[in-house]
Amino acid sequence: MITGDELFERLKDVKLGGSTCLFTLEKCHSLAPLVNRIEQLKREKNAVVLAHSYVGPEIIATVSDFSGDSYELSKWARTTSANTIVFVAVKFMAETAKLLNPDKTVLIPSRLNGCSLADSITGEDVSRLRRQFPEHTFVCYINTTVDVKAQCDVCVTSSNVYRIVDALPNDKIYFLPDRLMGQNLANYLKARGSTKTVDMWDGTCYVHEEYDPDLIRYLRLEHPGLKVASHPECHPSVVQESDFVGSTSQMLQYVAQTQAPEYFLLTECGLTSRLQLEFPNKKFVGSCTTCKYMKSNSLSDIVRVLEQPEDLDIVTLNSDDLAGAQACIDRMFDMVK
Numbered sequence: 001m002i003t004g005d006e007l008f009e010r011l012k013d014v015k016l017g018g019s020t021c022l023f024t025l026e027k028c029h030s031l032a033p034l035v036n037r038i039e040q041l042k043r044e045k046n047a048v049v050l051a052h053s054y055v056g057p058e059i060i061a062t063v064s065d066f067s068g069d070s071y072e073l074s075k076w077a078r079t080t081s082a083n084t085i086v087f088v089a090v091k092f093m094a095e096t097a098k099l100l101n102p103d104k105t106v107l108i109p110s111r112l113n114g115c116s117l118a119d120s121i122t123g124e125d126v127s128r129l130r131r132q133f134p135e136h137t138f139v140c141y142i143n144t145t146v147d148v149k150a151q152c153d154v155c156v157t158s159s160n161v162y163r164i165v166d167a168l169p170n171d172k173i174y175f176l177p178d179r180l181m182g183q184n185l186a187n188y189l190k191a192r193g194s195t196k197t198v199d200m201w202d203g204t205c206y207v208h209e210e211y212d213p214d215l216i217r218y219l220r221l222e223h224p225g226l227k228v229a230s231h232p233e234c235h236p237s238v239v240q241e242s243d244f245v246g247s248t249s250q251m252l253q254y255v256a257q258t259q260a261p262e263y264f265l266l267t268e269c270g271l272t273s274r275l276q277l278e279f280p281n282k283k284f285v286g287s288c289t290t291c292k293y294m295k296s297n298s299l300s301d302i303v304r305v306l307e308q309p310e311d312l313d314i315v316t317l318n319s320d321d322l323a324g325a326q327a328c329i330d331r332m333f334d335m336v337k
């Protein structure tokens with residue numbers, strides 16, 4: 001059991017972020033009963049809660065059994081013995097968990113299903129592209145729906161995209177759906193003298209594309225010694241101005257392993273919130289952007305899907321896509337072994 005006072009003590013240091021990331025004592029008193037109810041339901045239903053680092057800190061700091069980026073969550077989902085997985089993130093990530101755990105019930109609490117990046121492309125688009133680019137190896141970012149993965153050769157995440165594309169035998173790569181990550185990938189390959197060429201789809205993440213390099217330059221003037229870490233979904237001009245580029249889990253490691261007076265993280269607010277809780281002696285500055293899809297998951301939604309899930313809350317997959325999507329993900333796991 002957690003009390004409202006204890007919850008406030010845990011969350012009071014979250015400073016950056018919008019209204020969803022600020023916690024008063026009154027708010028914590030209203031949230032504590034939901035936290036206790038979820039813990040009870042988890043025990044009764046042999047359920048685990050997996051939460052992406054971008055969701056609200058009131059979830060990550062309490063009921064989440066594991067928090068991480070999409071790659072870490074997929075890996076963790078493969079090993080759990082629980083009957084039910086509550087996947088607190090966005091729907092395409094929950095679909096990946098279902099793909100890896102076809103016999104388990106996977107629940108998605110958010111009712112605002114979507115993602116500007118994943119929704120930019122469909123499996124039919126990829127079929128058409130494959131006819132247009134028959135000699136290319138199709139590489140999809142994990143932020144895609146199952147029907148898209150089913151049409152691609154290998155899946156990648158922000159933590160392994162450079163490594164996997166580098167290791168592919170084909171020089172002709174089609175990368176989808178993130179144009180900015182594709183441009184960062186092409187720049188990386190060029191800098192290494194690689195002969196690979198990258199054609200790409202024109203999708204973007206509306207959260208990461210908002211950042212611009214002027215903000216970094218301004219903050220460096222105001223905060224001498226500042227260390228800047230950005231996500232590869234950011235524009236290449238932002239990446240070039242950064243001290244470190246990587247997935248959210250790699251950014252976490254970077255903060256843990258470096259000593260700097262202050263840090264500026266260019267990714268969704270949730271990561272900064274999480275690191276403020278995990279590293280209370282480190283200082284984070286600047287602003288951050290919020291993903292409405294990730295933040296639409298709430299403690300009361302988790303209670304709702306555990307108590308009485310409706311069809312909409314239960315992840316199901318089209319059987320036509322299963323084999324292809326599974327092969328696409330398996331190839332990623334094989335290549336990063």
Ligand code: SF4
Pocket residue numbers: 054090114115116117118143205206207208268291292293294
């Ligand atoms: S942060 Fe961007 S890529 Fe992630 S779910 Fe939100 S819109 Fe999609």
